[in-house]
Amino acid sequence: MSDHVPGPTTQTLLASPHLASGIRKATFRLMPMLIILYFVAFLDRTNVGFAEQALEMDRNITAGAYALGAGIFFIGYAIFEIPSNLLLDKFGARFWLARIAITWGIVATAFAFVNGETMFIVLRFLLGVTEAGLFPGVIMFLSQWFPNKRRVQMFALFYLAQPFSQMLGAPLSGGLISFGDQVTPWAGWQVMFFVEGMMAVVAGVAAFFFLVDSPQKAKFLSDAEKLALRQIMEHEDTVKGSDGPRGIGAALLSWKVWYFTVIYFCLQIAVYGTTFYLPQQVSALIGQSVGWQVGLVSAIPWAVGLFACYYVGKHATSIKRRRVWGALFFLVTGSAILVSAWAGANGQSLLGIVAITVAVSAFLSVGPITWSFPTSFLTGAAAATGIGLINSLGNLGGFVAPIMRTGINESIPTDSGAWGVVSLGAFAFLAAVMMWATRFFSAKADALLEENAPAPGH
Template sequence: MQTQAANHDPLASAVSKARLRLAPFLALMFALSMLDRSNVGFVKQALMVDANIGNAAYALGAGIFFIGYAVFEIPSNLILHRVGARVWLSRIMVTWGLASAAMMFAHDETSFYVLRFILGVAEAGFSPGVILYSTYWFPASQRGKALGVYYFGLPVALVLGGPVSGLLLDVMGGQLGLRNWQWMFIIEGLAASVVGVIAFFYLASKPRDAKWLNADEKTALEAAIAAEDNRKTAHGPATALSALGNWQVLRFVAIYFAIQVSVYGVIFYLPTRISELTGMAIGAKVGLLTAIPWLCALISLRLITGIADARGKQREFAMAMLAMAATGIALSTLGHELVPVLMAFCLATVGFVVVQPLFWTLPTAYLSGTAAASGIALIGALGNLGGFIAPTLKTAVESAFHSQQAGMLALTIAGVVGVLLLMSIGARTRRDSTLRLGSSEAA
């Protein structure tokens, strides 16, 4: 019944085709992005030995990626809006893959900092660019589900990335005179560059460019997106500069910042924590164990985002997921047994993975045009600085209180702050978003 209805409705058919065609490939791109920015967590111990890097230097280097990412985020999104997603997303992916492979040259603290910064510059604008790209293809009432497919890339990267990175570390040591961690960076980085080349030929920037949509589907989809943009312009900022100073955009920045502190505080330290609990070196076995929380997130992602879209309760579900993440992080500090700690990480991971596509339905229902390009980039740029703050904050709190538990509890507090900020979104803003979502469904 649903397929027959889609065949007779050009808009529904276009959205369905776009979701099937674009979202899985974007998820693959995101998976490689997350793998290349987080695989440093698997080589922490080796880097600390081979490059003589201490805990504080590792934390700074892991986080400095986000400084480069933030500085170039807004220009990158504005360029994407001008030249098209096909060209710009492909360019980003090819260059970040090469930058990730270049991490093989890290040999001391300075080179580690420089290479992580360059990686951030190379990848700047990717995820906000995809979020902006989704507004060209999916009406607001369908965007949560589409972004839910895109965010499959996060758990997929760490379900498969953990075992793959661990396997490379196990089997590649000494080949051609390179260390195992150098091979890991080379192979995983060049994989991203290859997919970036494919993306240039696979993606279409706008519905009018898609050869896989018929004329009626192109017209219906572009009309629905244009009507939605007009409604958003009437209620929110209309220009790039007005978006940058808009109070609601700044609130979204703070919420996303809190989410990212929770996310990266766990991503960078999960392999090390599991290694400590099991007494095993980080390799294939630890990689398999770290994959379990991401597998839980993978199973939960589509189900929860679909329910939230169907009920029009994206904000409320986002609050619940971020609260779950904070709870899981707190519980992971209790005890020294593998199973309960792993279960706590499962709770945390489901929460902070699922909250992200739900969160992005809020600013994308508020911003359009160049305001969307700059506003989404600002949210991504400043919000992603949470990834810079997280390892540094965790290390600083641990040193101050002489306790690893204190560092994780600091990340828990960040998640609680994010929940409170989501609660603080005003009734008028929620009402406007609901009206826009309802109008999109009617269209």
């Protein structure tokens, strides 16, 4: 007979009142700062959409150069993503996330002084380099603070920064352009870039004081709460270590990591293919030039998406529900994008706005679900590498999307650019099929973490 005494189950550890209070405190302390960081990051990488027409007029930046600049951000992002994530693991999230925000903020302000195509493209590349590691670093950070059952909810809260950024950032960007043109001696787009870049610098300084590297270093937690968090996270790391890749090399060669990289790539095609051109698409639908009115209408999809993202994150508490909802929302994303293309081509303004709103709500909702899969089997150095790989290569979808959309529109010219929009939907359908196919995966970690079986080796 074995002398080993069965260890605690996930169910037992999750039932601890000290764990519940610790998670509640960590949520209120950490999540607002993380949301602010991503709010400003998403704003600084997408506000270029509000300046496209002005840059063409004032700095002779062509549509092709704009598309290259919009997309080349993700090349710099991809190259430095994994190294940045490994450095975060070495130096700690508090220091490294603050460093990322401050340096990308400095680059973002420099866009106010763009003097031509070369400088525009170089700055977009440097913006990607300096921001590299923020998103996967936060994903890894959250996976060290919150157990599997609560992690999707935390991912969803973090993802709320995207709709907040566009809901508030769209009228903010449009308003700064109008204010700059009317009140200051500078062009409106210069004022927008400078102000929103400085917001990142301020956020980075604040992050250094608000974030805490681990539960064990958190002064706002009691000893009992620190112990409860440490026990559940160590238990889950043991489970994940028995099922997922161990070490940097194993993560790079893991077929599951590459599988979710493809899914995330398809998601980013839809996200950035829509986001980079949303102001122009709305402008064409409502017949107004880019400014305050377009900014307000552009905020509508993100406002609706905010509630959809929160609801899905709160209720996607099982692996089965995540798989079904993930496939469904990818399917809805692709369908809504196709409808928006048809509406734009046929002058159906209201239908176009509704379709864009549905597409944005769907791809925002599926993001946290997508990230719940790799974080359920990656831990340690494998997590730093795997999460960085998925995010870096997946984000190349943001490089491909504007170039693909522009290239197709030039090859098949239409007044509405409908075929470029249609191309985005095809990738969402592929992601839907791949998400549904995860039902055939063998996932021991999912079984142990979701069904509350005891950890292996006890």
